[in-house]
Amino acid sequence: MPIPRLVITGASGFIGRHVLQAVQGKAHTFALARRSPAVSGAPTDPSITWRQVDVSHRGEVEQCFEAIRDAGGADVLLHLAGHYDFTAGEIRPTTRPNVLGMRHVLDAAVRVGIGRVVFASSVAACQFPAQGRALTEMSDPDGDTPYAVSKRAGETMLAEYRGSLRSVIIRFAALYSDWCEYEPLFRFWSAGSRACRQARAGWVWAFRRPLPAHSGRHRFPPAGSRERRSLR
Numbered sequence: 001m002p003i004p005r006l007v008i009t010g011a012s013g014f015i016g017r018h019v020l021q022a023v024q025g026k027a028h029t030f031a032l033a034r035r036s037p038a039v040s041g042a043p044t045d046p047s048i049t050w051r052q053v054d055v056s057h058r059g060e061v062e063q064c065f066e067a068i069r070d071a072g073g074a075d076v077l078l079h080l081a082g083h084y085d086f087t088a089g090e091i092r093p094t095t096r097p098n099v100l101g102m103r104h105v106l107d108a109a110v111r112v113g114i115g116r117v118v119f120a121s122s123v124a125a126c127q128f129p130a131q132g133r134a135l136t137e138m139s140d141p142d143g144d145t146p147y148a149v150s151k152r153a154g155e156t157m158l159a160e161y162r163g164s165l166r167s168v169i170i171r172f173a174a175l176y177s178d179w180c181e182y183e184p185l186f187r188f189w190s191a192g193s194r195a196c197r198q199a200r201a202g203w204v205w206a207f208r209r210p211l212p213a214h215s216g217r218h219r220f221p222p223a224g225s226r227e228r229r230s231l232r
Contacts, residue, residue: 003027007068007114009055009105010080012040014175015120019078024048030068032081055081055101065108077109077117084122084147098150102157110164119158121171125151137171 004027010016012033017040023029024045031050033040044050049071053064068074083097102119109117125141125148141152158167 004076005072005074006030007065007074007077007109008032008080009078010082010120011050012037012042013080015172016080017042019080020045020048028072030071030074032064055105056096058104058107061101061104061108062111065112065114069112073112074114075116077105077114078120079105079117080120081105082120082150084124094146094150098147099153099157102154106157106161106165110161114165116166116168117158117161118168118170119154121151121155121169122147123171123173124148125155125171135171 004023006023006027006029008016008019008029009032011020011029011031012035016031016033020029020031020043024043025047027047029048031037031042031048032053032055033042033050034052034054035042036052037044037050051064051067053060055061079102081097081101083094106117121141123135124145125143126135126139127142127144129135129139141148141155143149143152155169158165158169161167
């Protein structure tokens with residue numbers, strides 16, 4: 001059975017690097033990214049063909065996909081490339097990579113005969129649900145932040161290619177990456193991790209020291225006693 005042939009955009013990102021690690025040696029993968037593997041720390045392997053390309057530039061994308069076709073083509077496109085910035089006050093920073101870039105990639109995929117695409121969207125494309133309600137796969141992408149608008153545009157765009165591409169949309173939740181650009185999540189996890197480390201260090205240190213022996217039921221030394229202070 002022939003091995004799968006994949007195209008992964010945004011291959012130097014957090015998700016892209018982990019996907020490459022998971023499929024290396026099991027598929028022939030064309031890894032597309034603005035950053036090189038040397039800069040991003042992404043894996044290299046004989047089964048991975050790296051090409052540096054900015055999806056915002058149609059010419060670069062077209063040349064890249066033509067090279068993929070000439071090298072034997074691919075079966076599936078995993079579109080991870082994009083830009084997110086939850087502090088942006090305007091749509092422009094996300095429009096080029098997330099909207100124009102996706103258009104360039106989808107047009108090129110159709111042109112070279114790639115028939116399936118997996119699109120990395122986000123739950124941020126949707127408004128927060130009302131109390132007692134939940135987001136599901138059927139929730140409308142009705143978010144109004146610049147990032148949400150760009151992801152909604154991507155989901156809507158895929159519908160235009162139904163006659164040419166079989167597509168799947170994955171709405172990722174917040175990701176805790178190794179560099180974690182999503183600052184609120186970074187602060188949340190950092191505070192929780194710090195509290196856990198402090199609590200664990202205190203308990204471990206206390207239990208490494210012998211508790212005072214008492215006849216009958218064990219009791220903790222009263223506050224302020226020499227025994228209690230020795231456990232701090």
